[in-house]
Amino acid sequence: MIYIVYQIFSGIFTIIGNNIDVLIIAGLSGMVLVIAYLQYSEIYFKSKKFNHIKESISEHTNNCNELNHYIEELKRSYVVIETYNYGTAEIIDNSLYNFQRKERKKDIQSNKTHRCSAIVLKNASDQPIKYLCKYFNIEKKEESLSKFEKVLNDFTSVEQGKDSIRKERDFILSSIYNSIPLLIRKFSPKKLTRKLGFETVDISDAYIPTFSFQYVSAGGNSSSRLDIKLNIENLNHLINYLNNAIKWTKSIAGQRALMTSILREEIKERDNYKCCSCGLGIEDEPNLLLEIDHIVPLSKRGMTTFDNLQTLCWKCNRTKGSKL
Ligand SMILES: [Zn+2]
Known part of the structure; x- marks a missing residue:
């Protein structure tokens, strides 16, 4: 077995030995190509042409x-879900046999x-x-x-x-x-x-x-x-x-809707997947992020009801949030 492995390795080394110059040339040419590419890409990313492309899409990237x-x-x-604080204590292993109890x-x-x-x-x-x-x-x-x-x-x-x-x-x-x-x-x-x-x-x-x-x-x-x-x-x-x-108290039961993923979709569908503030919709921008907003906010005693919910695009929702 060892003899076979020895034969294989000595075979490989003989091939490398005989072709060492070819391998060095191949390795060097590879390195030259990589360096040339890196230089080229650096020059390209600094070029006027690339900057022009970057400028033309800057509104979208922003x-x-x-x-x-x-x-x-x-x-x-x-x-944060607040848990009870029961205080702290430590268990000391007093047993004669000092087993490794890794799970502890x-x-x-x-x-x-x-x-x-x-x-x-x-x-x-x-x-x-x-x-x-x-x-x-x-x-x-x-x-x-x-x-x-x-x-x-x-x-x-x-x-x-x-x-x-x-x-x-x-x-x-x-x-x-x-x-x-x-x-x-x-x-x-x-x-x-x-x-x-x-x-x-x-x-x-x-x-x-x-x-x-x-x-x-x-x-x-x-x-x-x-x-x-x-x-x-x-x-x-x-x-x-x-x-x-x-x-639930009787006055609230039955009135309040549950803000689940199903309701979110229902509100969007009702509003035709359009922002109720600026009117932008997924027909104009297919990748527009639409959110669900409480018209009268919860902090001002607004309720989670069908009438008090509306679709807003993320920009209008953020602007509204910062004004409140
Ligand atoms: Zn909007």
Whole structure:
């Protein structure tokens, strides 16, 4: 076996040895080509021609970047769920045998992790939203419902906004596609978008909070965890759950609509996918981000009713928000 490997390697080295000059020439030519390309691309990105293209689409790039800033602001909309503070204590292992109980390290309580028994973990996996409310102290009150409706509204805008920016950017890039040299398009697509002035869009969903149930066995030898991500789908479940659990007073019951993803779509459809303030719609701008707004804001005792909701484009919505 060793002899065969030795034969193979000595064969390879003989070939390299015999062709060393050819390999050096190939390597050097490759390096020269790379350096030449880098020089060429640097010159191209500084050229008048490229600057002219950049200028011609600057209104669109600014628009995309502005929307990017706006959705970054919306990501912070998440409300902190206040958990009980039970104080702190430490378990010290006094046993004679100093076993490595590695799972015990996972036994930490935080405002997003609840330590629990195996039974609670099992039940929480069957009814996640119910157990999320119970163990993370989400009160079944209209106040909590309104908070989560706002989070759902903002997070939906973030998700749709990211999509809008991507589509709009692709559309702009395709409109100038033929004006950009082939080599640049092929070898520097990322640099091209950056040099054209597009900011990087964070497409991850790391801003969506996750709540966990953590079980660690008494001996510290086994553990399991259940993660509940408050994404758009779960936020809708949570809103429906809270609505069913809240004991509504007669004056409010039946009047109030639930601000779920379904209602958002219904309002947009009613308003013909047009902004009720500036009149711009998806017919004019297919990638326009449309949002749902309370005409009389909740802070001024406005209600979540069909009549008090309207479709606004993100720019009008942001302007209205800053005036309030
Ligand atoms: Zn508008």
